[in-house]
Amino acid sequence: MQPLNTHLEGWPVGLLFSRESQTKAVEYTQACATLLAIDEVNEAGGINGVPLVPRQLPIGPLPNDYRLAAERLCDEEDVRVLFGTHMSNSRKAVLPLLESRQALLLYPTLYEGFEFSQNCIYTGAAPNQNSVQLARHLLRHHGSRAFFIGNNYVFAHESNRIMRDLFEQADGSVVGEYYLPFDASDEDLSAVMAEVEKQRPDFIYSTVVGSDIIRLHEAFARTRVRAGGGVITSLATNESDLAQMSADLSEGFLVAAPWFATLDNPESRAFLQGMRARFGADIPVTSGAEAAYFQVHLFARAAREAGEATLEAVLDQLGAVSFDAPEGPVKLDAATHHTWLWSRIGRVDARNAFEVIEVEKNPIKPEPYMVEHSFGDAMTGHA
CATH class of the missing domain: 3.40.50.2300 (Response regulator)
Structure with a gap:
């Protein structure tokens, strides 16, 4: 069984979003949405009383910069759950490293499909x-x-x-x-x-x-x-x-x-209100940010139900939980590690x-x- 490295004082989770990349504008919105969701999870009691503790490092513009940040988060910050990357070349740079560390990446961006990793959950559109x-x-x-x-x-x-x-x-x-x-x-x-x-x-x-x-x-x-x-x-x-x-x-x-x-529904309005209250009324809120937001909540629900903080237990529960996301109810397809989406x-x-x-x-x-x-x-x- 592969432990996801929880601690009594908190469960460290990594954010892999860059402020220097080609897609830095949307990555900023995804980082903000991730932090908002972590706050909401912690306000609701964390993972059975253990809060999520976000860890971030400055990341440069190149795919290898994401890989180096992921390596430092895993090896120096004891992180085994990471949220992020945006462009496909950065995801592909990070995944082999995370697979070698038996860490879990939740990837919140639409992409080209034709990929599977046991260590990745894809919450953007296929x-x-x-x-x-x-x-x-x-x-x-x-x-x-x-x-x-x-x-x-x-x-x-x-x-x-x-x-x-x-x-x-x-x-x-x-x-x-x-x-x-x-x-x-x-x-x-x-x-x-x-x-x-x-x-x-x-x-x-x-x-x-x-x-x-x-x-x-x-x-x-x-x-x-x-x-x-x-x-x-x-x-x-x-x-x-x-x-x-x-x-x-x-x-x-x-x-x-x-x-x-x-989009005008209660979950969408609450998400927008939360983003604007914490990060400013003028923040643009994107579909990538919405996926970054709901994937934290999906992970938290699965981790609460897992019983033990291992990769295998959390993955098993990720296939069983759902969440009323701003776009509508979402859930994971366990066979492909991709998400049912609207x-x-x-x-x-x-x-x-x-x-x-x-x-x-x-x-x-x-x-x-x-x-x-x-x-x-x-x-x-x-x-």
Whole structure:
């Protein structure tokens, strides 16, 4: 049995979020949501009387910086439960280290799927919980000709591969596919937009992340495609990005996510109130933050029920508990270590906020390997 290193005075847990990375804006919201949930768990009595004690270290911008922080947290701070990482390259850098320490990572970010680790719980959306729904919406309402623009790393390449398969199932086409370096130059963006002008796609599917998102929207705003009603769509853009844009850059933009800050239910309102009360009224609250929040509560429920603080006991209980998250009730699929999640399509309105325009009636079982999914006859004619 692998102990998760609790102590009478507290249970140390690590946070792996960077203030220097490409995606630092959304990672800040995820760190805040993690701390809020830890406070709530402790106010409710902790884990059978033992409080969670958060441990954080400064983390640089590179995947190896996350690995080094995880190593220090495990070896110097006695941590065996960690919440975080954001980009797929940082998750992939951390996982082998945590597997060698028999530690547990709870990962709160949408990703490209096609992965399993006994030492990881995935609480962000898998492709069948967001890519499928976004592709179907786009093909029904916006047309059949897509143009892909992404950053040159694993999430973008794999997400684009999945979306290409989905579009081609429904007789759609990808008329262009470009990968930008992080912190792309103006020349890089101008070259891509020149090709967008040439191809005149019905929409752009963006796997650009972090600070490059704003510059992509600025470049697209100057095109005739945008003037003609073309839109950018994405899985990764969120409220922390909208906070850095005006509505003239973002209005009409589409995203698929389990939760948006405009969602109006008691759990969502309480989550927003808690975030704003602790971290300021202006903090943007994101879907990644919502996953970071509820995964702490899922872990706490499982740890309370486990009876003993071991990896095996907590994992066993994680497959049995549920939580009324801001997006709706969520639970873990024990076979895949991924979470049943809700799927929504949001459109940015004139207020520069996401309006939910489509929602699934029930939470969606994760299929991280897309084994069983096909559009089949469900895909009707294009707009």
